[in-house]
Amino acid sequence: MKFFDSEVVRAEMTEISELQDEVYGSVFQFPQMDRDEKMHHVMLLERLLDKQKVLYTRLSLSDDPEAKAMKQRIIESASLVGLPPNVDISVVFSNMSKMLDTMKKVIDEMNKPKKIMIGVAIVIVIGV
Numbered sequence: 001m002k003f004f005d006s007e008v009v010r011a012e013m014t015e016i017s018e019l020q021d022e023v024y025g026s027v028f029q030f031p032q033m034d035r036d037e038k039m040h041h042v043m044l045l046e047r048l049l050d051k052q053k054v055l056y057t058r059l060s061l062s063d064d065p066e067a068k069a070m071k072q073r074i075i076e077s078a079s080l081v082g083l084p085p086n087v088d089i090s091v092v093f094s095n096m097s098k099m100l101d102t103m104k105k106v107i108d109e110m111n112k113p114k115k116i117m118i119g120v121a122i123v124i125v126i127g128v
Helices: 007-032 035-061 065-080 089-110 118-126
Strands: none
Touching (some): 007 035, 035 089, 065 089
16 A cells, blocks of 8 residues: 555644644734633644654655655755754654743743742841
8 A cells, every 4th residue: 555545644644734724824823822822822733743743754664655755855845944954854853842842831931920029028128
C-alpha cells in the first residue's frame, strides 16, 4: 500500500489541515485574547505540533517514494524560512515544544494577581 493511501495517514493529514486553519484563523487576534483564549490557542498549537511530529516520523520511516518526496519538501521549506540546510527537523520540533511550554508559563504568570510584600511595605512606612 502506498503511504498516502493509508486511512490513518489521510486522517492525520486532514486533522493537521483543520488544526492549521483554526490556528491561522485566530493568530492575529492573539494579543487581544484573554488568558483562557490564549491557553486554548497554545494548546491547539501543541496538538498541531504533535500531529506534525507523528506525520514527519511516519514519512521518515516510509520507503514510499511519495513519502520521501514530501519529507524532502518539508526540509526544503524549512530552509526557505531560514533554518540551516542540515538542521535535524526533530530538533526543530523539540525547540518548538519548549517555546510552547514557555508561552504557557508566560500566559499563566501575566494573569496572576501580583503579590505585595506586606512586611517590606510596613518596614518602609514605619521607618524601622
